[in-house]
Amino acid sequence: MVWQKTLQVILFLVLAPFAGGLLSGLDRKVTARFQGRQGPPLLQPFYDLAKLFRKQSLVVNKLQTFLVGGYFVFSVFTGCLFFAGGDLLLAFFAMTLGEVFFIMAACSANSPFSAMGTQRELLQIMCSEPMLLLAAIGFYKVTGSFMVDEIVGTRVSPVAYLPGMFLGFLFILTIKLRKSPFDLSTSHHAHQEMVKGTTTDLTGNVYALIELAEWYEEVLLMGYIALFVINREWWSIPLAVLVCLLCYFFEILVDNVFPRVKWDKMFRSAWLVTLVFGGVNLLVLLCVRLIH
Amino acid sequence: MKMSQSPWLLHYDGSSCNGCDIEVLATTTPVYNLERFGVINTGNPKHADIFLITGGINSQNAPVVKQIYDQIPDPKVVVAVGICACDGGIFKECYNILGGVDKVIPVDIYVPGCAARPEAIIDGVQKAVVLLDKKRQQMDAAVRPAAGRA
């Protein structure tokens, strides 16, 4: 049992960056095709990362490097917890702690662009986190456990009981994958308005760490999606991979169809969507439980 | 993997008439599609590899250009786009113009034209990218003997 878990963690540590990088490359390629362009090579994100590691690092202060390291470690740790079949709530808290490190790193730079980026990053967390927590509660209500390896052992895919949660999760996935709104500091598009927000002052290998952490996080989010689909049958695993890819494609589509959504719209809509889709879903579950 | 496979570009408008800037933006459109070489048009000097300047230098923007140049981490390449950026061009005799970009920072690639054509700009970026690799090699070579002595 311990061996199996160790193997799962090692597999995640080694394979996740490749999967995350490939997903990002696919994203840029598909986006370019949507816009009638040829787009960069599929492996472009790997070239970017290799370049960043070879650039000179201008360190603003030592504390920042330490904090970025903390963000990286906790992002990876969250993924390890999740893919080793650990506690969803614990993974959730570890992820939040990682985000706190990230925000502190941006704050320590003492630049107006970083400061502005931090405020938007906090708003983003405020908007997306409730749905993540609600989804964890939903999984608990359906399977009676917060443990990932017990959730994947259910008879029926959780999405059958949690369709609302799934839709709500898709909505915040747009925010979490840094697709929309475009003027979030970590979004891949907000280049000019506030330079690069939270990451404005990061260079070279320190910035590369952030990119790498993002890839780990991308895989973790895809894992979350898979959790909605996987049950004890073997065929649910390829089905889950397919659903993940479809969801990712859907997010790219959303990104291209709504390129100019701003943070205030996210702020106004995220909780509403969480409440309507997630909340109503939970309420129905509770009512059905009561009737039985 | 080489540096040249991922050139991120910072575009700064000195005192151009905007003709060259429009052409620079045109290179990122579907027709010319600079992104197929992995180019990202970044707004952050700290993430940039190529510093692309249009328009000449005047006394007001000279310190700005110098500061942006200093903020770009090594290795970096400077591309002057348009005849104004190369040596002042049509505005050369104006009382406020100091001259081309090379009056304040070292320029590696000169892209002539008024306005510089998108094809010429892409050509300039391609040359810059080769130079980027060369500069990285020089940096490595400078570090290695020093490490050997230690």
Ligand code: SF4
């Ligand atoms: S070179 Fe010509 S088009 Fe370009 S900035 Fe100068 S005057 Fe304008």
